[in-house]
Amino acid sequence: MSNHVYKVVEIVGTSSKSIEDAIQKGISRAGSSLRHIGWFEVVGTRGHVEDDHVVHYQVTMKVGFRMESDG
Amino acid sequence: MSNHVYKVVEIVGTSSKSIEDAIQKGISRAGSSLRHIGWFEVVGTRGHVEDDHVVHYQVTMKVGFRMESDG
Amino acid sequence: MSNHVYKVVEIVGTSSKSIEDAIQKGISRAGSSLRHIGWFEVVGTRGHVEDDHVVHYQVTMKVGFRMESDG
Amino acid sequence: MSNHVYKVVEIVGTSSKSIEDAIQKGISRAGSSLRHIGWFEVVGTRGHVEDDHVVHYQVTMKVGFRMESDG
Amino acid sequence: MSNHVYKVVEIVGTSSKSIEDAIQKGISRAGSSLRHIGWFEVVGTRGHVEDDHVVHYQVTMKVGFRMESDG
Amino acid sequence: MSNHVYKVVEIVGTSSKSIEDAIQKGISRAGSSLRHIGWFEVVGTRGHVEDDHVVHYQVTMKVGFRMESDG
Amino acid sequence: MSNHVYKVVEIVGTSSKSIEDAIQKGISRAGSSLRHIGWFEVVGTRGHVEDDHVVHYQVTMKVGFRMESDG
Amino acid sequence: MSNHVYKVVEIVGTSSKSIEDAIQKGISRAGSSLRHIGWFEVVGTRGHVEDDHVVHYQVTMKVGFRMESDG
Amino acid sequence: MSNHVYKVVEIVGTSSKSIEDAIQKGISRAGSSLRHIGWFEVVGTRGHVEDDHVVHYQVTMKVGFRMESDG
Amino acid sequence: MSNHVYKVVEIVGTSSKSIEDAIQKGISRAGSSLRHIGWFEVVGTRGHVEDDHVVHYQVTMKVGFRMESDG
Amino acid sequence: MSNHVYKVVEIVGTSSKSIEDAIQKGISRAGSSLRHIGWFEVVGTRGHVEDDHVVHYQVTMKVGFRMESDG
Amino acid sequence: MSNHVYKVVEIVGTSSKSIEDAIQKGISRAGSSLRHIGWFEVVGTRGHVEDDHVVHYQVTMKVGFRMESDG
Numbered sequence A, B, C, D, E, F, G, H, I, J, K, L: 001m002s003n004h005v006y007k008v009v010e011i012v013g014t015s016s017k018s019i020e021d022a023i024q025k026g027i028s029r030a031g032s033s034l035r036h037i038g039w040f041e042v043v044g045t046r047g048h049v050e051d052d053h054v055v056h057y058q059v060t061m062k063v064g065f066r067m068e069s070d071g
Helices: A019-031 B019-031 C019-031 D021-032 E019-031 F019-031 G021-033 H020-032 I017-033 J021-031 K019-031 L019-031
Strands: A005-015 A036-050 A054-065 B005-015 B035-050 B053-066 C006-016 C039-050 C053-066 D005-015 D037-050 D051-064 E005-015 E037-050 E053-066 F005-015 F037-050 F053-066 G006-016 G037-050 G052-067 H005-015 H037-050 H051-064 I007-017 I039-050 I052-067 J005-015 J036-052 J053-066 K005-015 K037-050 K053-066 L005-015 L036-049 L053-066
Touching: A005 A019, A005 K019, A019 A036, A019 A054, A019 E005, A019 I052, A054 B019, A054 E019, B005 B019, B005 C019, B019 B035, B019 D005, B019 G021, C006 C019, C006 D021, C019 C053, C019 F053, C039 E005, C039 J021, C053 E019, D005 D021, D021 D037, D021 D051, D021 H051, D051 G021, D051 J021, E005 E019, E005 G037, E005 J005, E019 E037, E019 E053, E019 K005, E037 K005, E053 F019, E053 G006, F005 F019, F005 J021, F019 F037, F019 F053, F019 G006, F019 J021, G021 G037, G021 G052, G021 J005, G052 H020, G052 J021, G052 L019, H005 H020, H020 H037, I007 I017, I017 I039, I017 I052, I017 L005, J021 J036, J021 J053, J021 L053, K019 K037, K037 L053, K053 L019, L005 L019
Parallel strands: none
Antiparallel strands: A005 A054, A005 E005, A005 K005, A036 A054, A036 B035, A036 I039, B005 B053, B005 C006, B005 D005, B035 B053, B035 I039, C006 C053, C006 D005, C039 C053, C039 E037, C039 F037, D005 D051, D037 D051, D037 G037, D037 H037, E005 E053, E005 K005, E037 E053, E037 F037, F005 F053, F005 G006, F005 J005, F037 F053, G006 G052, G006 J005, G037 G052, G037 H037, H005 H051, H005 I007, H005 L005, H037 H051, I007 I052, I007 L005, I039 I052, J005 J053, J036 J053, J036 K037, J036 L036, K005 K053, K037 K053, K037 L036, L005 L053, L036 L053
16 A cells, blocks of 8 residues: 555445445446446445335445556 | 334334345335335344353334325 | 433435425324324435436434323 | 334433533423333533523423334 | 445535425436446535525535446 | 634534524524534534433533633 | 534533532533533543642533524 | 653443433443553443333443553 | 443454354454453445455444443 | 532534544533633534535533632 | 536545655646536545555545636 | 455554554554455544543544455
């Protein structure tokens, strides 16, 4: 981490399967437009309920990645 | 969400299996007395430990449901 | 407030008009089933957006009311 | 705590005597309509003042109780 | 919300008129560069004062929108 | 903001009309004894309810002003 | 609370006896220079320890009072 | 406090009598294994309830003590 | 919980598999040096990402255990 | 700290040089009108930026001082 | 601040020298891709340690800039 | 970070010179009894004031280190 600068973006991953799957799905999608993702931090776990069943986990997370240097 | 009013109650679901199972068990039980549950938000994840093993996950969550209109 | 006990419930009022209207709509609906509502406290202000316009304000609030004494 | 589900409600107990008395008064009143109260957690301590004397302590607390099973 | 991923950005809308107008102005401007904005959440309400009058409300909010799928 | 020092005080403005009016009323009153008020930040929005109607908005806010230099 | 404006100040009351006594001592002292104190809210409870005994409770609280109108 | 280093540990004191007694009991026990305890800060107040009576106050607190210098 | 005193320590459990596994791994390791662990509380969920995949969940938690009595 | 009462005020110190200098400048200015300042606590660190350079650090802090006894 | 809209992004600046240097380095890098940066707010200060020495300060901050108007 | 477990302790470093020096002094002292310290996170910055001058910075921080494996 020698004098690098990092950016942190907030995303919401969703999954009908599990909290871990929602995290991975969010990171996979974010990774298609961001390079160098290095870590995540969960900041909220919610979900959608229908007929008393969880139909989607919605995990809000901060995702950090290294900004590439200029020039 | 056209001019509806929602109520939010706090429950603790427990499970010896997983965090997701504790969430679902809490919602299932809440759903037996509340209609129209639409969402949940996790506000705390704790657990009970015996002999260095997690014997129960205890997930505190807010559960939101639409209040039926009067008359 | 002489030795009374109060209960606090959480509701979400919605309105397409304003934050104040969402608060009032929530309290009116809560008041149809609760007596003695005395105060509210806003704990979150969100909204739904369509075509870059706010179509509903959603105000989450705590609503306090005096519990009637027993017998 | 084997797979039970708990509900958490928020109340405000008041007392002119002490914080502990406000807690107990709140729980006593809540217990007249709720069964199986198992714990409380203080979330706020306020009070009313007249002529520079505390005339009432107002203790806001979460109160948890086990939901009875169905059927 | 079937397995979509959402992004959340933070903006500050300002208005000399009202809090609601500051929210709408912020979303209108954000919508000129982001598609699919679905919700906002207020995270701070401040303002600028001159000669004891509020000259601008400054509403900081999180704005969420669906990320379009790849390819 | 060249090496100035600012002081921040907490006030509660009230109004039967709107949140914005409560903010302005609080600042007007504070301005009668403080000079150089420059900004405010809302830290709480509550209200008093009678017969299921909001009779007063109570907006708690921090108000910042520049301390005049000595001598 | 008809359109009044309130001010909130932060004080620390101390007592070797109890938390309640520290609150009352703080309010008594504040009341010697402020008129119309109406409420307090505890924001922190600390204490000083010597030889494994609590020698002073230090209760930080917000104290609210009505600002007198001008002229 | 001249260039000393302090350590902070978290403990839960319990008492069937009062919040103050729970604090003192926690500090007495901590003091049997730690030297130089200088302060505490309450971070949570909970309790156990049976038959609608508080049977134990559980006060979570941070306890600070000076680390002795080396060699 | 009759007048016992508890200690709370903070640990970070890691796992490449799941959040639950990270919790269990942390408790297993803590249990090798602490006796009487009774509960945990999650205070943060982060993770390490490589090539857009979560390679480790890192769950920060508070772990509580009963202090044995002296002598 | 024998039964004294303390007051806590919030100030913002600014400096173009460093965070420590902003703290000291704020305390120096506050000390010109308050006696017995004993401690500070940083509650926010912001700054003003021009042409991608920090031109002022703005450190918001609580400053505590002993209230002199009456007469 | 006349009806402008601002955007806030989160970055982490790092430096082996000081907290202030980490802030400046983060802003310099952010400024290479963002115009009109006007302010920052520190939201976290961490660091990396090797052989009991701080080898990098890592300062997480929100950075605000004015969005240019359209067309 | 392959399946390691980390412990986090809270310390207060003090220095009459700077915030960075207080951090380093705290870590140096902690390192004399703990091995493998890897990171710190600042959780509070306070200070002691005499005659309107900061005489000590007191930086409260969490310090994380890898727990050595058993056996």
